[in-house]
Amino acid sequence: MKGTMRPFAILGVFVGLAVLATAAFFSYRSGANAPEPTTIDVWSATDRSAMWAILEEFEAAHPDISIRYTEYNTSELHAAVLEADEMPDVIISSAMDLQVELVNRGYASPVADVPATPEWARWREELFGFTQEPVALLYNREAFADRDLPTTRSELAGMMRDEPSFFDGRVGTYDVSLSGVGYMFATQDAQRGFQASRLVESMGRARARTYCCTADMVDELANGGLVLAYNAIGSYALERVRADPRLGILLLSDYALVFTRSAFVTRASDAKAASGEFIRYLLSPEGQDLIETRSSLFPLLTEEDGGQSFFESRFEGSTSLLPIRLRPSLLTWLDESKKQKFLRDWRASMTGRTGGY
Amino acid sequence: MSDTRLSGLAASARLQAHRPYSLRRRLMVASMAAFAIIIALLSVSLWTYARSSANQTYDLLLRGAAIAVLERVTVTADGIDIDLPPSAMEILALDEDDRIFYRVMDARGATLTGMADLPTSDGFFTEPPPVAEPVFFDRAYSGEMVRFVVTGRTMLSADTPQWIGVQIGQTRIARTAMQHDLVLKGLVPLAALAIAGILLARAGIGLAMRPLAKIERDISERQPSELRPLDAQPPREIESLITAINGFMRRLDTSRGQAESFIADVAHQIRTSLAALYGHLETADRRGGASAMAVGRALDQARRTTRLTNQLLSHAMVIHRADKDMFEDVDLGEIVTRLVEEIVRDERAGNIDFEVDLPTGNGAARVKGDPIAIREALRNLVDNAIRHGPSDNHITLRVARTTLDGHPAFSIGVDDTGPGIPDAEKPKVLERFYTKGPAGGSGIGLAIVASVAESHKGRLSLSDRQPKGLSINITIPENPTVR
Numbered sequence: 001m002k003g004t005m006r007p008f009a010i011l012g013v014f015v016g017l018a019v020l021a022t023a024a025f026f027s028y029r030s031g032a033n034a035p036e037p038t039t040i041d042v043w044s045a046t047d048r049s050a051m052w053a054i055l056e057e058f059e060a061a062h063p064d065i066s067i068r069y070t071e072y073n074t075s076e077l078h079a080a081v082l083e084a085d086e087m088p089d090v091i092i093s094s095a096m097d098l099q100v101e102l103v104n105r106g107y108a109s110p111v112a113d114v115p116a117t118p119e120w121a122r123w124r125e126e127l128f129g130f131t132q133e134p135v136a137l138l139y140n141r142e143a144f145a146d147r148d149l150p151t152t153r154s155e156l157a158g159m160m161r162d163e164p165s166f167f168d169g170r171v172g173t174y175d176v177s178l179s180g181v182g183y184m185f186a187t188q189d190a191q192r193g194f195q196a197s198r199l200v201e202s203m204g205r206a207r208a209r210t211y212c213c214t215a216d217m218v219d220e221l222a223n224g225g226l227v228l229a230y231n232a233i234g235s236y237a238l239e240r241v242r243a244d245p246r247l248g249i250l251l252l253s254d255y256a257l258v259f260t261r262s263a264f265v266t267r268a269s270d271a272k273a274a275s276g277e278f279i280r281y282l283l284s285p286e287g288q289d290l291i292e293t294r295s296s297l298f299p300l301l302t303e304e305d306g307g308q309s310f311f312e313s314r315f316e317g318s319t320s321l322l323p324i325r326l327r328p329s330l331l332t333w334l335d336e337s338k339k340q341k342f343l344r345d346w347r348a349s350m351t352g353r354t355g356g357y
Numbered sequence: 358m359s360d361t362r363l364s365g366l367a368a369s370a371r372l373q374a375h376r377p378y379s380l381r382r383r384l385m386v387a388s389m390a391a392f393a394i395i396i397a398l399l400s401v402s403l404w405t406y407a408r409s410s411a412n413q414t415y416d417l418l419l420r421g422a423a424i425a426v427l428e429r430v431t432v433t434a435d436g437i438d439i440d441l442p443p444s445a446m447e448i449l450a451l452d453e454d455d456r457i458f459y460r461v462m463d464a465r466g467a468t469l470t471g472m473a474d475l476p477t478s479d480g481f482f483t484e485p486p487p488v489a490e491p492v493f494f495d496r497a498y499s500g501e502m503v504r505f506v507v508t509g510r511t512m513l514s515a516d517t518p519q520w521i522g523v524q525i526g527q528t529r530i531a532r533t534a535m536q537h538d539l540v541l542k543g544l545v546p547l548a549a550l551a552i553a554g555i556l557l558a559r560a561g562i563g564l565a566m567r568p569l570a571k572i573e574r575d576i577s578e579r580q581p582s583e584l585r586p587l588d589a590q591p592p593r594e595i596e597s598l599i600t601a602i603n604g605f606m607r608r609l610d611t612s613r614g615q616a617e618s619f620i621a622d623v624a625h626q627i628r629t630s631l632a633a634l635y636g637h638l639e640t641a642d643r644r645g646g647a648s649a650m651a652v653g654r655a656l657d658q659a660r661r662t663t664r665l666t667n668q669l670l671s672h673a674m675v676i677h678r679a680d681k682d683m684f685e686d687v688d689l690g691e692i693v694t695r696l697v698e699e700i701v702r703d704e705r706a707g708n709i710d711f712e713v714d715l716p717t718g719n720g721a722a723r724v725k726g727d728p729i730a731i732r733e734a735l736r737n738l739v740d741n742a743i744r745h746g747p748s749d750n751h752i753t754l755r756v757a758r759t760t761l762d763g764h765p766a767f768s769i770g771v772d773d774t775g776p777g778i779p780d781a782e783k784p785k786v787l788e789r790f791y792t793k794g795p796a797g798g799s800g801i802g803l804a805i806v807a808s809v810a811e812s813h814k815g816r817l818s819l820s821d822r823q824p825k826g827l828s829i830n831i832t833i834p835e836n837p838t839v840r
Contacts, residue, residue, distance in 0.1 A: 104456045106499040124454045191443050328457040329446040337470040338441040 038065050038274040043081065044092035045074040046261060046297075051092075053294035058281050065274045074098060074180035081107070087268035089275040094233075094261045095180040096129075097330035103127045104328055108264040111276040115283045117300055120325040121260045127326055129260030130282040131297045134311055134321065135185050136234035137250045138217065138241070143170075143227040144248070151317065152254040153195045156230070157202040167206040172217045172229040175210035177343050181259070185231045187333040187342060188257050188324055195254070197349065203230070204350040215240075222246055231257075238314060239296045251311065251319040258323040260300060381562055388558040392551050399547055400540075407539035411532040412493070412504070415452075419506040420491050422448045422459075423523045430461060430521050432514040437463075437521065439470050445525075452531035458503065464520040475524050477507060501528045568592055572599065584610040623669050630665060634658040668737075668801040675730050675808050683729075684837070689722040689756045689767055690715040692732050697754060700739060708748050714755040722756045722767050725836045726813050731769075734809035737802040738771040738829050746775030759832060761816065766834040774826040783819050806831065813837050 044051065048071050055067050070088070072080060074095035081091060081102060091107075093099050100123065102108065108126035121129030137156075139149065143166075150156035160167045174182025189196035209226070211217045214236045217229040222244055234249065241247040263282060265275040281287045288299040302310040312318055324330070332338060425445040431438045439461050449457045460471030466481070476496045491508035509522030568591060575587055586603040637655035641648045697711050716722050735754070742752050753772040760766055778786055785791050787807045803817075806829070810817040815833040822828050 104458075106456065106501070119453075124456075325450075327447075327450040329443055329450045331457065331459075332441050332443045332446045335439075335441040335470055337439045341438070341440060 036064070038271050040065060040067050040090055040271055040275050040278055041088040042067055042069050042090045042092060042278075043072060043077055043088040044069060044090075045072050045077045045094060046092055047071070050295045050297050054282065054287060054290050057286070057290055058278060061281070061286075062274070062277065065277065067278070078102070078180075087266045089269040089271050090263055090265055090278060092261060092263040094133075094259065095184060096259055096262060096324055096326055097184050097334055098180060099127055099262045099264065100326060100328055100330045101334055103264055104331060107267055109267040109269065109272060111265055111279045114280055115301070117283060118323070120323045120327075121262075121300055123326045127262050127264045128279055128283060129262045129326055130287070130300050131235070131261040131291060132258050132300050132302075132323065133233060133235040133260070133298050134251055134315065135231050135257040135259065136237060136315060137228060137230055137252055138221055138232045138237050139228040139248045139250060140221050140224060140226065141246055141248045142224065149248075149250060149316075150252065152252055153199050154254075156252070157195070157199045160202040160206045164206060167227065169207045169209065170225070170227045171203055171206050171208040172211055172220055172226045173203060173208055173231055175212060176346055178210075178212045181233065182231065183339075183342075184259070184324070184330075184333070185257060186346060189231070190342070192255065192322070199230075200346060200349040208350065210350070218247065234311075234315065235296055235298050248316065250316045253317055253319050255322040256311075256319040258321045260323070260326065261297065262326060381566060384562045384565075385555075385559060388562075389555055392554050392558075396547055396551050400544065403540055403543040403547070404536075407536040407543070408532075410539065411535040414535065415504065415527065415532050416491075416493050416506065418448055418451070419493070419504065419525055419527060420508065422446070423491065423506050423508045423525050426459065426461065426523045426525070427508070427510055427521065430512070430523075432512045432519065437469060437512075437519075441470070449525070449527055454530045455528045456499070456501070456503075458498065458505075458524075458526035460524050462522045462524065464522070466522075469521075471524075475505070475526060477505075477524065481507060495529070496526075498526065503528055504532065565592075569595065576602075584613070626665060627662065627669075630658065630662040634662060665801070668805065671733050671737075672801050672805045672808065675733055675805050675812070683727045684725045685728065687724050687726045687728045687731060689724060689731070689769060689833075692728060692735065693754050693756055693769070696732060696735050696739065700743075709743060709746070710749075710751040712751065712753040714753060714757075716756060716758055722758070723835070724767055724813075724833050725838065726833060727809075730809045730812065731833070734806040734831060735769065735771070737805050738831075741802050741829075742771055742773035742775060742827075746773045750774055761832050761834050764834050764836075766815070766832050768830050768832045770828055770830045772822060772826060772828040774822070777821050777825060777827040778819060786819070787817070 048069060051069070055069060059066055074093050075098070077091070077093055078095070078098040078101070081087070087107075091099070091102065103123060103126050108124070110125045111128070112125070114122070114125070114128055117129065121132070137150075150159055160171065174185065176183040176186045186196075186200075189199070208230075209220075211220075211229075214229075214233045217226065217232055218237055218240045220226040221229055222240075224246075232249075234251075237247075237249055241249045263279055265272055265279060269275050282291075283301065285301075288301045291297050291299040292302075298310070308321060311321065333342070422445040425442050425448065426439075429440040429442050431440075441459075445459075446457060449455070458472050458475055460473065460475050461469045463469060466477065468475075476498055478492060478494045478496075481492070491506050493504065493506050495502055495504055497503070503526040505524060505526040507522055507524045509520050511518045511520050572587060572591070572595075584606045586606060587599055591599040634655055637651055637658055641651035641655060693713055693715065697713055701711065739752065739754070742750065746752070751774045753770070755768075755770040755772065757768050757770070758765070759768045786803050788804065807817050809815075810831050810833070813833045814837040815831055818830045818832070820828045820830070
């Protein structure tokens with residue numbers, strides 16, 4: 001009995017030593033990469049291509065932080081967050097109203113020491129805008145070669161009413177029932193005054209076509225299917241306009257809406273420090289510089305005059321910028337009955353069922 | 358090193374403890390405490406005031422927003438139409454950081470639009486119809502305290518009137534900020550008031566203390582002999598103190614007068630005695646034959662003068678010692694024994710029988726007292742007994758336990774078999790310089806004994822013995838300070 005036990009005992013000693021050695025080796029290895037690697041889960045309603053440079057540079061500057069980037073469209077993102085079992089760490093979206101709605105629900109956690117930004121573009125030290133992007137009028141240069149461009153909304157409405165043959169079926173805008181930002185632009189227009197409803201009526205009379213996205217409108221403009229597109233996202237469009245001589249981009253002089261992409265750290269996040277670092281990076285000089293030079297987006301922090309000359313050097317026309325404020329007043333238009341009513345009226349206008357013959 | 362520091366601390370603490378308290382400091386501390394209490398009370402009321410006024414201010418906004426929403430609720434043929442006005446939310450978004458919650462509901466509390474999970478105050482919807490006046494309340498919601506308003510109005514529709522309510526909530530950030538701001542702005546003048554009050558109290562206390570300083574100056578500037586009453590006009594609070602000081606001065610003046618008359622008496626006595634001695638010596642010098650008798654008289658006179666001087670000094674000493682606190686543990690038995698031994702050794706006693714009667718147990722007769730004064734008193738009593746008694750006198754020294762006014766005490770008695778003192782003279786013998794009988798003492802002895810008895814808060818009594826003799830008793834309480 002004793003004789004058979006001995007070899008096993010010796011084997012046991014060897015196995016024990018091997019285990020110890022392996023453990024020592026691995027603990028030595030993990031001791032070498034001192035900071036524990038952190039992964040930030042980012043859910044974003046922004047093209048990965050627009051954010052790529054920032055994500056890459058941020059990871060390069062913070063070797064201990066890696067980013068898992070998941071792309072959504074704005075309303076998908078909102079729904080996903082409301083239903084999420086496991087919340088992401090950072091939420092980025094261009095739908096300011098939906099972002100405000102989430103923060104108002106108490107989903108966000110404050111971030112300290114974020115660089116100073118205009119007050120309209122931040123709320124509660126929780127929600128931070130990091131771009132400013134104007135809403136623009138796109139047009140086909142060929143179609144307007146011997147025509148005057150409209151300078152105001154009432155002029156545009158007048159032109160469409162006066163020349164139905166030219167505009168008929170060749171005006172594009174967002175389908176507000178499909179696109180979250182399109183809805184936001186339309187409601188902000190409606191809130192600015194009566195010109196907006198007149199313009200929608202005119203577009204309805206001109207049998208305007210509606211789109212889900214700015215890119216589709218740009219495509220149609222380029223191939224001559226549209227002569228102009230109202231309320232397109234200037235930043236996305238500008239890239240195409242610069243590459244395509246057939247396209248023009250214009251800011252109407254009565255006002256130009258400016259929206260901001262915003263980000264917040266979720267309250268449920270377990271990587272708040274790293275996520276906060278990411279938010280600070282977005283608004284740091286390096287981050288803003290990357291947005292200006294290596295993405296199609298526009299930085300929030302430009303020269304002293306709040307972006308006026310920044311936009312005037314890139315767009316035709318001169319205008320007064322009207323930033324949409326990151327405030328709970330945006331909640332008004334998310335109200336279900338309000339939204340149904342607005343969509344009903346808008347559709348009625350677009351299909352010419354009101355005010356028509 | 359720490360030890361020395363510690364002991365230094367202890368010493369300073371002891372010093373502190375022994376320092377007289379300061380009236381000024383007491384008054385200051387009391388007035389500051391009063392101010393602190395007043396400020397605390399005012400702060401509490403300031404806090405509640407600030408809270409209610411912040412609530413009132415922002416409740417107006419809430420109510421305004423609610424009215425704006427209600428105004429856009431209409432009853433149409435298709436049902437209730439709610440067109441949420443942007444202005445309602447914008448009113449509430451005026452304060453930068455507060456979150457906003459709202460819903461529109463019907464009379465049963467069912468949400469028509471907005472956030473369905475908003476809490477209402479208990480029993481709000483149980484009493485139909487819900488109130489028309491706005492109801493404000495605080496509730497925790499979505500992780501924060503939220504101020505809510507619920508208000509509504511009755512809509513007239515085609516069939517039945519219908520109540521439509523609006524509930525709007527706003528987190529308390531702006532309210533709290535305003536409340537803190539108000540409290541801070543209120544506390545600044547309060548603090549200024551407190552500081553001014555304390556400074557005024559300080560000045561007032563200084564003013565009130567001024568008569569004391571004046572009295573102090575009056576006393577310190579006086580000549581030592583100046584004992585006339587203080588002429589200060591004292592405030593009511595220290596009037597009795599001044600009266601007491603003046604009374605003390607009067608007594609001091611009296612006792613100084615007594616001391617002066619004692620000295621005058623002493624001077625007169627010694628002068629008279631010396632004059633007699635001088636006369637005897639002159640006679641002895643002039644006459645040849647009768648000189649022996651004159652010298653004898655002169656010798657006698659000189660002895661009397663010496664004795665007189667000794668007794669005067671003894672008396673002065675006893676009185677002087679009585680002024681000071683020289684009491685210690687005294688064993689009466691030991692004093693008595695020593696005294697008798699001394700007298701017997703001096704052979705002054707001759708054929709006189711001495712008897713000592715002590716309470717049983719060695720050292721049993723202990724009192725708090727001045728041993729020298731007690732000894733001096735006993736010696737005088739024994740001397741008197743020897744002087745005035747017959748040569749075969751029998752003197753008993755007796756120490757016995759007794760009580761005095763209910764306190765434990767000891768009586769020391771000296772009994773003799775001499776002629777005694779007639780009752781009529783008994784009070785007189787205690788006066789200074791009253792002498793009696795052929796042996797004619799200085800007249801100081803019993804006065805010394807009386808002084809000692811008095812300084813020990815004791816009592817002196819004289820009584821006759823049967824068939825003859827005198828018994829003198831000093832009763833001394835065990836602890837004179839108790840009385």
